[in-house]
Amino acid sequence: MKKFNKFVSVALASAMVLSMAGCGSDASQSGSSSDAFKIGGIGPTTGGAAAYGLAVQNAAQLAVDEINAAGGVNGYKFELNFQDDELDAEKSVNAYNTLKDWGAQIILGSVTSGCCIAVTDKTKEDNMFQLTPSGSAVACTQYDNNFRVCFSDPAQGAASAQYIGENGLASKVAIIYDSSDTYSTGIYESFVSGAASQSFEIVSEEAFTADSKTDFSVQLQKAQDAGADLIFLPIYYQEASLILTQANGMGYAPKFFGVDGMDGILTGVDNFDKSLAEGVMLLTPFAADATDDMTVKFVAAYQEKFGEIPNQFAADSYDAIYAIKAAIEKSGVKPSDSVSDICEGLKGAFVEISIDGLTGEGIVWDATGEPNKAPKAVIIENGAYKAM
């Protein structure tokens, strides 16, 4: 028994020494970082959604390297540490804790909505600034320290209305939406309110529900009778593929306009006749084949470094890092400030900055964390997306 006690006390003592050593190294780490802003990135870099997480990680690294090579921000460098959350909300919170131990001062992420919402509770507790490139659920920006680069789910409706109106795509618009789905209904409502200030007229608003989504003949017939030249489809691609098939069968060929749920129409339905999707337009923040200088330069740099064409997540992430840079320049915060002071500084600066990014020109934010930017869209031509 005595021997055991001795063993325990030695073990405890060594544990204490080790933990103190831990404290020491932490202190020295935060001490050495006073010349760099530490950005902690969170996203799925393994598993089913790895394509999203890796795109965000790669593009963020690209932006950080560019900024550092150009002399940093206000003379300070950026340091990026990206942690995997495997698309799991709990692991996302663990990743956040790991980053906090590392000394993160700003959080980039999470990449996906569910994980992002879980992390917002933690960043709110610590008052750490959090910018998600791609978390689109409304709750991803539920606190005042949360901002995002992408449009929120319902905001896609208003953005679509703006795009259709400003580009004169149609004069009479019909809508077919899923009234049993929050995502679809949210976009539908924001489309209708956004359309009020646009030049086109909504001539037909028809719904379907999860229980009756095989026959769309009535909805299409009403759109046709009302003379709609464009049908807005704030729905997922599975139902959209049926609508396209049935419209084709009726000999009705309006323009079709979708949002991100439409992304997948070319690949998500096995054996789907892709020629039916020709001319379908969808709202997307980024098209890799756009010809503006910034996109061309970004795509070339990304491809050279990572060997693939960047997707919209990469573009959101790249803009996120430049937005953080702009906000730091505006607020004048320093890496030696406390996490909370940096957060307050960035929060104040974010509503004042305006950046020209890959996902839009003149992007500005409001205090709720939502971006305001000109929407972009792609059109399907020859079975592939093409910038409009």
Place this chain on the structure above:
Amino acid sequence: MSFLKYLISGISLGSVYALIALGYTMVYGIAKMLNFAHGDVIMIGAFTTYTICSTLGLPPVIGVLAAVILCTFLGMGIERVAYKPLRKAASPLAVLITAIGVSYLLQNIALLIFGANTKAFASVVSFPALELADGSITVSGETIVTILSCIVIMICLMLFIHKTKAGQAMLAVSEDKGAAQLMGINVNGTIALTFAIGSALAAIAGVLLCSAYPSLNPYTGSMPGIKAFVAAVFGGIGSIPGAFIGGILLGIIEIFAKAYISSQVADAIVFAVLIIVLLIKPTGILGRNVQEKV
């Protein structure tokens, strides 16, 4: 003009319900059980045809035949394994619960084999669409074939039941199992035959459902299955012409409710009509109380 278009949409949707309802009503009429897995047998039939025609590239006739054969054996297998042992169970609920279990089993097996991705079903119907009133109204080839199939199947079933020995045995079993057995009828064999015919009809219904509405995934059969069950009750469950009339009416009511009242509450209206009909005529439109069950 748009009224006629809606009417035709209603008939094409209704003809699919009717075809599914025929299988439902057949099994209920003889075996006195609700086979809730019927909708999923439909889905298996459609997947069989999809695999043979779209994946292997064989002609549609082979695809349809293979689906009919596979579903016939599947139906008999389900009956033998899941329903027959429970036929003498104290509560008729036992076999109903088992049917729900079989339904989920089939969905999950399909999910495992074919994945959750929706598949675009290539129509097996090469019948030309019928154009009326100078082309302003089109009746698709699928609709014509579905209605013709319904009528042919309905007539064949009635002839089979009333003119053949096996059919008479079915009637006898539906009247009174015990008495039928005493008269020397093989009750188990007769019920197995009923399931075989019902499931073969399900295969045809699946192929035509997916030809008309070309979207196939493991849950494709469940909602049309439930609607067809409603159609069968509506027309008078157990009655073969009743299933046909119930199906067509249900389709028309659903489309008219969407077109003239509201596309959001169409389903609620359909079921409200069902409640009213059943309040006025509890056995359904063509349902008779005791006399003839099939």
